[in-house]
Amino acid sequence: MELIFEISKQGRKGYSLSACDVPEIEISARFRRKKIAALPEVSEPQVMRHFVNLSSMNHHVDKDFYPLGSCTMKYNPKINEETSRLDGFTDLHPLQPEKTTQGALRLMYELGDYLKKIVNLDAITLQPAAGAQGEFTAISMFKTHFNKQNEARQYILVPDSAHGTNPASVNFSGFKPITQPSNDKGLVDVSKLKELMNEEFAGLMLTNPNTLGLFEKEVKEITAIVHEKGGLVYLDGANLNPLLGITRPGDMGFDAVHFNLHKTFSTPHGGGGPGAGPVAVTKTLAPYLPVPIVSKRDSMYTLDYDLPDTIGKVQTFYGNFLVLVRAYTYLRMVGEQGLRKISKSAILNANYIIQLLKDDYYLPFDGFCMHEGVLSGKALRDRGVKTLDIAKRLLDFGLHAPTVYFPLIVSEALMIEPTDSESKETLDYFIDVMKQIRKDAEDHPDILKSAPHNTPVRRLDEVKAIKELKVKWTNQNSK
């Protein structure tokens, strides 16, 4: 496909206007460009076709199934886009007087309130722009908490199945991560935790259900062991999708949790942002929240900066406000009963796939999963087929691949998360394709090794893409 600059023709325009019937005014040279901007000159149909075609070259959730484990690539309802484009929201300035922004503040206050109820915790910030930043925010609050108590705790336990952002957040917040091993069921090894946990540890970061899609059944005992030694427990809330309206992290003993609004609450994921990763905490941690927080006094909503022990700000202004509008819309649309249904569907969809594929692929940890399940492609290794080849072959069928090679504790991992928004027909199609791929691995593995065949580009040099990052088009001719 040609670049829009390559289809540009001098003088071509995307509009046509009748002759000007008012006197033309010369704009002062002070406000004019010295040199004409090097923009493409194209007609409106050319622009339209260019971007429509471009939008179908890559995979996305509006195009087809996207079972990328742990990322919760659920459908983003278009009503969210309608509300987040309302003038009353888009025309706001973040420094406007509060009395003129009551609607926006109310929306943030109510969204915070819903989220707190969902997890049963006491206080919240909507400021972080992603899950990873939510983790950093909460663990920094842990740091301030222990500093206040004159306790020099240095370490935080992180399970070996955790997302890479967990140890990174621990490091960024001034602690050192120590690995908490899993047992042979893929769950936290509780007796090991008892041995490891002492007063040098600020606490534990846990993902529940964990990244194998398994619910930590001994979660109450786990949080109690950490609390007994004065530690705090953080829930990586990226896997909240199967818990909504069924159980609450606050009841399990967690002190802090982040939400990924772009996962659980249907706001768009996009190139690492803009997302939103609100953090809810207990009363004990509330004094350390980033400022401002949205409060309600009498019947007025207000931005509260009066937190002397705050960790400070983690984002400009109040976070990604229009993402919050989308999540609020979703919550108002589905309501309390709908939340429970979302989680039940997410769990049912995941188990349907895993149960129907477990004889074709290897299931490393048996039993039922929550909203996602992990299979292994290791049986295909004999045929010289790698899990990456399966991932690439799925693209030929118009399907995105599951997460591959994560969690790290499963070799040739295929982590499948269908989400709640898929129909049985879509799940059946995915299952059929996965069975076909399994068969092809036996009969003609070369089809898999050389996949994808039907995509605009074939196998990319992923190492080169990372090492020689090119994010900008430069016009060779315009220099």
Ligand SMILES: *Cc1c(COP(=O)(O)O)cnc(C)c1O
């Ligand atoms: C997605 C994810 C994160 C990080 O969230 P971002 O919003 O991508 O920063 C952390 N932990 C787990 C388990 C995740 O799936």
